[in-house]
Amino acid sequence: MTDLTDVRASALTLEEKASLTSGADFWTTKGVDRVGIPSIMVTDGPHGLRKQAAGADHLGLAASVPATCFPPAVGLSASFDPELAERVGTALGVESAIENVAVILGPGINIKRSPLCGRNFEYMSEDPIVSGVMGAGLVRGIQSQGVGASLKHFAANNQETDRLRVSSDVDPRTLREIYLRGFQRVVEDAQPWTVMCSYNRINGVYASEDPWLLTQVLRDEWGFEGIVVSDWGAVNDRVAGVVAGMDLEMPSSDGRTDAQIVAAVREGRLDESALDTIVDRLIDLARKAQARPAASGPLDVETHHALAREAAGRSIVLLKNDGGLLPLSRTAKIAVIGEFARTPRYQGAGSSQINPTRLDNALDEIRAASSGDVAFAPGYLIDEDAAPSDDETAALVAEATDAARAADTVVVFLGVPAHEESEGFDRTHIDLPAAQLALVDAVRAANPNVVVVLSNGGVVALPFADEVPAIVEAWLLGQAGGGATADVLFGAVNPSGRLAETIPLRLEDTPAFGRFPGEHGHVQYGEGLLVGYRWYDARRMQVAFPFGHGLSYTTFSYGDAAAATTAEGDIVVTVPVTNTGARTGREVVQLYVSLPASEVQRPPQELKAFSSVEIAAGETAQVSLRVRRSDLAYWDVRVDRWIVEGGEYDILVGASSRDIRSRTTVQVEGEKVVLPATMNSSIEEMLDDPVVGEELRAAIEEKFGGDSQLMKLLGNFPVGRLDGFPLPHAEMVALVERAQRG
Numbered sequence: 001m002t003d004l005t006d007v008r009a010s011a012l013t014l015e016e017k018a019s020l021t022s023g024a025d026f027w028t029t030k031g032v033d034r035v036g037i038p039s040i041m042v043t044d045g046p047h048g049l050r051k052q053a054a055g056a057d058h059l060g061l062a063a064s065v066p067a068t069c070f071p072p073a074v075g076l077s078a079s080f081d082p083e084l085a086e087r088v089g090t091a092l093g094v095e096s097a098i099e100n101v102a103v104i105l106g107p108g109i110n111i112k113r114s115p116l117c118g119r120n121f122e123y124m125s126e127d128p129i130v131s132g133v134m135g136a137g138l139v140r141g142i143q144s145q146g147v148g149a150s151l152k153h154f155a156a157n158n159q160e161t162d163r164l165r166v167s168s169d170v171d172p173r174t175l176r177e178i179y180l181r182g183f184q185r186v187v188e189d190a191q192p193w194t195v196m197c198s199y200n201r202i203n204g205v206y207a208s209e210d211p212w213l214l215t216q217v218l219r220d221e222w223g224f225e226g227i228v229v230s231d232w233g234a235v236n237d238r239v240a241g242v243v244a245g246m247d248l249e250m251p252s253s254d255g256r257t258d259a260q261i262v263a264a265v266r267e268g269r270l271d272e273s274a275l276d277t278i279v280d281r282l283i284d285l286a287r288k289a290q291a292r293p294a295a296s297g298p299l300d301v302e303t304h305h306a307l308a309r310e311a312a313g314r315s316i317v318l319l320k321n322d323g324g325l326l327p328l329s330r331t332a333k334i335a336v337i338g339e340f341a342r343t344p345r346y347q348g349a350g351s352s353q354i355n356p357t358r359l360d361n362a363l364d365e366i367r368a369a370s371s372g373d374v375a376f377a378p379g380y381l382i383d384e385d386a387a388p389s390d391d392e393t394a395a396l397v398a399e400a401t402d403a404a405r406a407a408d409t410v411v412v413f414l415g416v417p418a419h420e421e422s423e424g425f426d427r428t429h430i431d432l433p434a435a436q437l438a439l440v441d442a443v444r445a446a447n448p449n450v451v452v453v454l455s456n457g458g459v460v461a462l463p464f465a466d467e468v469p470a471i472v473e474a475w476l477l478g479q480a481g482g483g484a485t486a487d488v489l490f491g492a493v494n495p496s497g498r499l500a501e502t503i504p505l506r507l508e509d510t511p512a513f514g515r516f517p518g519e520h521g522h523v524q525y526g527e528g529l530l531v532g533y534r535w536y537d538a539r540r541m542q543v544a545f546p547f548g549h550g551l552s553y554t555t556f557s558y559g560d561a562a563a564a565t566t567a568e569g570d571i572v573v574t575v576p577v578t579n580t581g582a583r584t585g586r587e588v589v590q591l592y593v594s595l596p597a598s599e600v601q602r603p604p605q606e607l608k609a610f611s612s613v614e615i616a617a618g619e620t621a622q623v624s625l626r627v628r629r630s631d632l633a634y635w636d637v638r639v640d641r642w643i644v645e646g647g648e649y650d651i652l653v654g655a656s657s658r659d660i661r662s663r664t665t666v667q668v669e670g671e672k673v674v675l676p677a678t679m680n681s682s683i684e685e686m687l688d689d690p691v692v693g694e695e696l697r698a699a700i701e702e703k704f705g706g707d708s709q710l711m712k713l714l715g716n717f718p719v720g721r722l723d724g725f726p727l728p729h730a731e732m733v734a735l736v737e738r739a740q741r742g
């Protein structure tokens with residue numbers, strides 16, 4: 001192995017340098033043998049390793065080596081626990097290292113703008129703090145093993161429809177506060193080795209050739225030190241990409257784009273120093289990959305399966321549990337209904353499809369955990385090509401209702417068929433199949449003690465929510481999801497997952513409805529900041545289950561929250577939380593912030609911190625939450641930077657966005673935006689001017705008296721608009737000039 005410490009771009013020929021900027025094939029980079037730069041391997045990601053043994057594609061078609069399939073992001077994020085994410089990340093790093101993979105292509109942290117996005121199962125949340133904190137946990141874990149992460153898809157890639165060309169048209173404030181904030185958090189906190197730029201355009205510019213995105217924001221503002229890799233096939237103009245800071249094109253272009261780079265340098269269209277910068281970064285990536293300690297296999301399948309089961313158990317959200325129907329008694333007579341209990345849906349389709357080392361199913365696991373009678377009826381078919389006849393459907397339902405009638409409790413597994421949720425296309429509705437909805441109705445008529453267990457990568461409408469006593473949201477849980485589901489059903493695991501996305505009542509209620517997925521190459525993010533719960537709260541809408549919601553088999557009470565600011569300007573909130581029930585459980589304490597007197601439009605409340613804490617029965621934990629000052633900031637488009645407004649902030653602490661248990665306030669020192677005075681400044685703005693404001697006020701008072709009605713009427717007039725109001729034109733010009741001199 002050559003020591004790369006002193007190897008720089010300057011040691012390479014122009015052709016060698018250009019060759020490094022694109023892949024050798026589907027999954028490996030090119031090396032330069034002459035100076036000892038090695039080729040390295042990168043593979044998907046994100047919730048397991050998808051290393052293809054032979055055959056290469058980015059759609060999950062060809063087989064890959066067996067690897068642990070951890071819960072996809074839709075599940076893991078519901079744990080609201082970055083430490084758990086870090087442990088899963090560490091396991092991903094270990095598996096990558098054993099397979100000699102230098103970079104694993106994840107995590108994906110795009111915001112769930114609409115429940116229709118076909119890839120929501122790969123993303124964390126509708127909230128940027130949840131996405132950022134959980135994403136940073138995963139990156140920290142992966143990289144603790146000397147393996148790189150790839151934070152994706154940067155940025156504003158929130159749909160699959162026309163994903164390779166569509167322009168996400170987002171206003172700058174929304175882009176910063178909602179769509180970039182999570183990426184910023186992960187970059188600043190965990191410094192991923194690589195960031196994957198997305199396919200789409202942002203406000204008309206391809207992410208893969210956007211100097212503002214890839215250099216100004218990512219590197220200059222956030223301090224990113226790694227390389228930018230293109231999503232597979234995202235390169236539109238390779239030379240423009242070099243200028244923008246897009247380091248590595250994947251997969252191989254068969255030398256075509258390398259030649260374009262060489263020609264551009266030779267013809268003076270591309271500054272060679274821009275290429276050198278990229279090449280130095282790519283050498284640095286190879287250096288980091290080389291530094292990884294040799295990993296010794298084989299993979300400890302059992303230990304990682306156990307971690308996958310733990311993580312899956314922590315991902316499950318107990319939505320409803322009337323009358324304490326759950327947990328089930330191990331001696332109860334149970335009817336398990338629904339094909340998904342026997343044939344689990346445990347991950348989504350596309351590039352993230354893992355070849356699991358093992359696969360649990362809930363039916364076997366329920367039978368293993370139960371000492372009573374467990375009957376099973378499939379209830380419906382999940383083979384998309386085999387639609388049952390009416391008679392077959394009737395027979396399936398009859399078998400299910402017979403089983404339900406004979407049981408104490410019925411556990412009905414429902415879910416979204418695999419062919420409806422995948423990378424590459426979006427959903428067109430959020431409904432469960434009609435046959436499944438009809439099945440629930442028939443089953444609950446036969447036996448009202450119904451527990452519904454859901455398997456879905458994106459949220460679904462739950463028209464039966466008021467009719468069944470218990471609902472378990474079991475997402476897609478990875479290879480150990482069956483065991484984890486049994487753990488929660490029987491109470492071996494006390495559920496503690498929380499909704500990282502709102503479950504709406506209807507698709508028509510959702511923020512991007514009518515604006516998703518856009519048309520003719522553009523999608524307007526017209527709902528602005530009001531994404532997810534921000535939208536439902538602002539419009540005071542009913543939802544099926546709110547953001548942050550999730551029940552436990554125990555209960556928690558909250559004491560009074562107390563808030564203080566630190567020397568750095570962060571807010572620290574402490575709140576005593578008591579487990580008032582009979583068993584140990586985890587509470588996810590959530591902190592929302594609101595600034596009612598804000599000068600800018602804001603969502604009514606925004607999550608700024610959370611903590612998942614285990615509390616023993618009868619015990620009280622002093623939970624401490626820290627809100628970073630930078631997370632209080634809004635993006636001010638007038639000055640193009642973050643501004644923390646001063647004022648009294650409401651601090652809302654609770655068990656969900658709609659279950660606030662304690663409130664307090666905290667005074668925050670802010671920053672006032674002072675815009676340069678011009679003849680177009682309004683009278684009100686000039687009255688605020690530190691140099692001439694008082695003088696102007698006195699002049700107005702002298703001329704017009706303290707007529708507040710007049711000021712209300714004319715205060716928003718630019719000072720240069722009406723001669724003589726408030727001062728003669730020449731005097732006004734002089735005043736503005738003095739204000740400008742400061």
Ligand code: BGC
Binds near residue numbers: 152232351
């Ligand atoms: C996906 C990426 C993935 C890549 C490689 C692309 O189509 O968008 O998420 O990492 O393929 O498989």
